[in-house]
Amino acid sequence: MKAAVVGSGAWGTALAIRLCKNGHDVTLWTFEKDLIPQMESQRINPRLPGAKLPEELKISADYACVKDCALVVVACPSFPIRSVCKGIAPHLHPEAVLVSVTKGLEFGTTLRMSQVVQQETGHAVVALTGPSHAEEVALDIPTGCLAACEDQHLAEFVQDAFMAQNFRIYTSPDIVGAELGGALKNVIALCAGVTDGMGFGDNTKAMLMTRGLTEMARLGVSLGARKDTFAGLTGVGDLIVTCTSMHSRNRRAGILIGQGVGVQEAMEQVGAVVEGYYAARSAWELCQKQGVNMPIFKAAYEVLYEGASPQVAIKELLLRDRRPESEDAGWL
DSSP states (O other): OEEEEEOOSHHHHHHHHHHHHTTOEEEEEOSOGGGHHHHHHHOBOTTSTTSBOOTTOEEEOOGGGGTTOSEEEEOSOSTTHHHHHHHHGGGSOTTOEEEEOOOOBOTTTOOBHHHHHHHHHOOOEEEEESSOOHHHHHTTOOEEEEEEOSSHHHHHHHHHHHOBTTEEEEEESOHHHHHHHHHHHHHHHHHHHHHHHTTOOHHHHHHHHHHHHHHHHHHHHHTTOOGGGGGSIIIIIHHHHHHHOTTOHHHHHHHHHHTTOOHHHHHHHHOSOOHHHHHHHHHHHHHHHHTOOOHHHHHHHHHHHSOOOHHHHHHHHHTSOOOOSSTTOOOO
C-alpha cells in the first residue's frame, strides 16, 4: 500500500519506519528541507537519532507526496496542523484514509486534532494514540496503541496497516475519549514533572495521576466520551508512560519548572514541542465552557500562563475542602 507520513518529528519518523517494516511504500514529509540531504545519505533523522531509516523510505518536502496514497498519517505538532492539512488537501486521493497521531487541542477553537484534520481535508479521520514513546517503537519494543473512529471499517483498516508482532493495535469507536486522553494527559505529565522537580516522591505522583485521571474523565464524559475509555490505553496507559519516563518532554519541562526555571526558559531547554503547555490553555478553556470542576488543570493553567508559584498552587490544592473520592459514592 502506498502511504505518507506528514511530519518528521520523532513520532512521525517512528511510524514511517513501522509502516516500511510492514511492507508499505512510504514517504516521510518534512518541513525541515535542510535536513533532507543528511537523512537521505546517513539514513538518520536528528529528531529520532537512535533509529535507522530504512533504505526504501522516501523523504520529501513537497505536499504532493501524498498523491495516490491510500493511507496518510498526519504527525505534525498541534500548532501548525491546520496549515499543513490545507497544504496536503488538494493532493489527497478521494478515498484516502487519514490518520491523526498528534496529541493536543487547537488553541482558540479547543478542537481535537481529528476535527481539525477533517475540517481542512473533508476526509473521515482515524485517531491513532496510546502509551507510545517514539524511541521505543522505532526499536521494536513491544507497544500497544488504539485506532479510534466511529467507522469500524476505517479503524480496522488502520489496525491492519500498523499491526505487527511488537506493535499491537486495538480499536474503539470512542474517538472523543481517545483523543482527549492523549491531549489531557500531557498536562498531568507536566504537573508530575513539577512535583519531581520540587523533590516530592512517589506518593505525590500517584495522587496527582489518579486525581488528574478523574478530572480528565470528568471533562471527557461532558463532551460525549465514554468513561471507560479513560481506564484504557489512551487514558491510564498513556498517563503512566508520560508521567514516569524521561522520554517525556512534558515531564522534563515540568521538572525544570519545579526546580525554579521560568516557564518559557523550560520550554526552550527541552528543545522540542511541549504539547502539555499548549493543551493546558485549551483544557482550561474547555472546562470553563463545559462547567466542569478541574482544580488540577486550573492550577496548571495559572502556573503556566499567569505566573503563579508552583509551591502555592500545590498548597492550595492540598487544602481544598474535604470530599469523598467518588462523586457517586452511594452513601445514604
